[in-house]
Amino acid sequence: MKSLLPRPGLSWSTSALPGFVLAILTAAPILVLASSIFQPLPDLWEHLGRYVLMPALSKTVQLTLGVCLGTFVIGTLLASLTGLTEFPGRNFFDRALILPLAMPAYVFAFIYVGSLEYSGPAAVFLRSAGLDLSTLLPIRSFGGVVAVMSLAFYPYVYLTVRQCFLSQSQSIVESARVLGISGAGLFFKVLLPAARPWIAGGVGLTAMETVADFGTVSVFNYDTLTSAIYKAWFGFFSLTGAAQISTMLFSGVLLLILLEKSFGRGARFWLSGKKSVPLQKIRLRGAAAFSAFGVCSLVFLLGFCLPVIQLILWSLRHLSQDFDSRYWTYFGRTAAVSASAAILITLAGLALAYSARRHRSLGMRFLVSTATLGYAVPGAVLAVGVVIVCAHFDRALSALIGGVLSSQPLMTQSVLLMQLAYLVRFLRVSFAPLESAMERLPVRYDETARILGMSGKSILAQIHIPLLKSGLLTSAVLVFVEVMKELPMTLMTRPFGWETLAVRIFEMTSEGEWERAALPSLVLVFCGLLPLLLLPKDRPDGANLPEALR
């Protein structure tokens, strides 16, 4: 056991190399962004500051608060219903309410805007029934963005709070009863306060997703800081301006992380051991059962069924007109980019997990947390950082080899750049399942195998790889889907004219062609369902949750 304890210091060896390399790859774009604040750009800032930045900042803050409130209400309510009570359909909703996770928020956004704007199918239908939405509840409004993003992100809160109730033991209820607390008091004084750290975790994640969002707010023309980054870069052609706004946004994210940590995420109240009795569900009857069923159905319809139906209808209408050879190019590119990223990032995650396993030192822990930091950085921010780093690299390279090669840059505007950006952002997605798979590989296994005379190669082939198989698969699928859905980074790092499904959706929606964005979206939603199917059975320790939620 002693050899498992972290030892200070870190010795150089090849097994520590992945840790060093990956930490540097992640740290470089972040440090480059941070250093951008020392480059003054007075002309641009005056304009940006007055007309873009301040409004974007205040809009970002408002939006984040609104979405946090929305997801808190929806997520906590639903988790309480399915986690604490029993009513007809509970079993179905328990799992089904996770499904909105399969749909990227920007897809939600264009479906709702497209079908509820004045000429949209749902708006026309409702008007014929005497309900004029455009005056009553206009979708292109602050309320509209908040509602749509809350529908898209509530599963984060739902999943964490549900996890809390799953892990809670009946003894907490019983001891409260003995103290004379019952009925609603039990919920508001005991169960809900006990869930506070989990709620904070889920809401914190929502906040991160909201500030990082680019696609949804563009559909609504609701300009936040991510829009400002895009505008500074592609509108004013100022990468430095984009970098400075990025730094600002990233500081905000760091603040969010600290805030969420201070809510005691590490100090979750665990009452349960292995032998604890799970919470007994309260059986709802009559009107209460009906309302519970109604609420869950409503969220499920709005959050999954109706959007998917709308996508299918739109896709069918434009299938004959739109579905041609170009589509095979989009599919092919998307699949190729996502699959190669999945392989690359899974291998990198494996290498990092090995490094971490071989060096249980504080130094290595620092390297690992640095290397996996990218997942907390909004895609738009990271894209700017990676592009700047690669531009420096290209300049250095061309200075080095001068006229030997043509002036064609190696990294900038290449598929290589995209892959690097994905690697930095999604390394954590692949590292987490591999790390937990490696936990099932105690150091004893290596020792036993060595004492049996096995060489390093055969230990890897016969012991490690078979035991890591499911972890490798999970990590590859998760990365594949994440890369497929990723919009801002793909948009900002792709070679000119290079279109993937996500980019196609963005281009169609920015022209207001909602219906023609439906087909690629349907493919994304279908692929997005895959990782949800991979979720294993419920476990009190939360090991079944997607990485971001743990």
Add this chain to the structure above:
Amino acid sequence: MTRPTKVPALQVRGLEVFLGSIKVLDGVDFCITAGQIACLIGPSGCGKTTLLRAVAGFEKSSSGSIEIGGAALSRAGVHVPPEKRNVGFVFQDYCLFPHLTVDENITLGLRDLPREEKIRKVREWTGILNLKGTESMYPHQLSGGQQQRVALARSLVREPGVLLLDEPFSNLDIDLKESVSREIRDVLKARGTAALWVTHDQKEAFSVADIIGVLAGGTLAQWGTSYELYHEPASRFVADFVGQGVFIRGRMLGLDRVETELGVLRGERSLEISPGTPVEVLLRPDDVFHDDASSFKAEIVSRIFQGPYILYTLRLPSGQILLSHVPSHHNHALGEKIGIKPDVSHLIAFPAA
């Protein structure tokens, strides 16, 4: 300790091992002859497991040497890696590979043999260790005792020069523990395999070991048979650690006589303590007899019924506490005063601190 005439199975000389900056083993010397089973006992944290891991090659030694079958594996500038040492290691948690069947677990270390030879060996060992019928099962389908035997088969099938066992039975229940430990002893003896066996259970050590080492604070306090440890402990620590007993104050009268409050105790061997020295004398429960005729009376403070014996805790008028094993038909109540008589054939005394 007698000098072995042939090449010892395991020879450890002056072994010193650091874990980080802590010196865990300090000048450990011992020798296991071919076919001998040695047990290591000692309080937790005394370095038992580290000693085992150093022999296996998992920990490097800073000085001293380890030889197996006459080949030096660890000494200054030499560290043969575990996979080249020809030792077997049975971990506390067995460490069977969950994705491999019993069959595959056992043959894992036999990679260079032809297939027929592997099959023959698996058949032989599943027979010896009573594992027939489990060959195609996975570890999670086996009972604890069966997993233990698979781990053993996996190590023994390679015919190691010495088998190392790290508390192999701490996960088994007591009944199983006794039968399995005897069974393993028989197998090791039949195959003539030398073993170094770490345990925290003295009863287990007494029942399986030919020779026992007591490790204390990283040094070997004594290396001897169970009889020697119990009746001729080399230090006050060993006397206290091995078996039960209490110390009572006394004064040496001659080399083999001590004056105590229970009269003059005379042993069969003489001690190297000069007369007149104040000492502490070890009285084991089997040194104190029940004798109604005795003039020494003691009050019964507590009693534990142990089947053939009752273990009485007694208090002398001076307040001194004694332990006594009394045949169980001598049934006395708490608070009762009974006559006792010491009979110490092995006088064990150490100068009082």
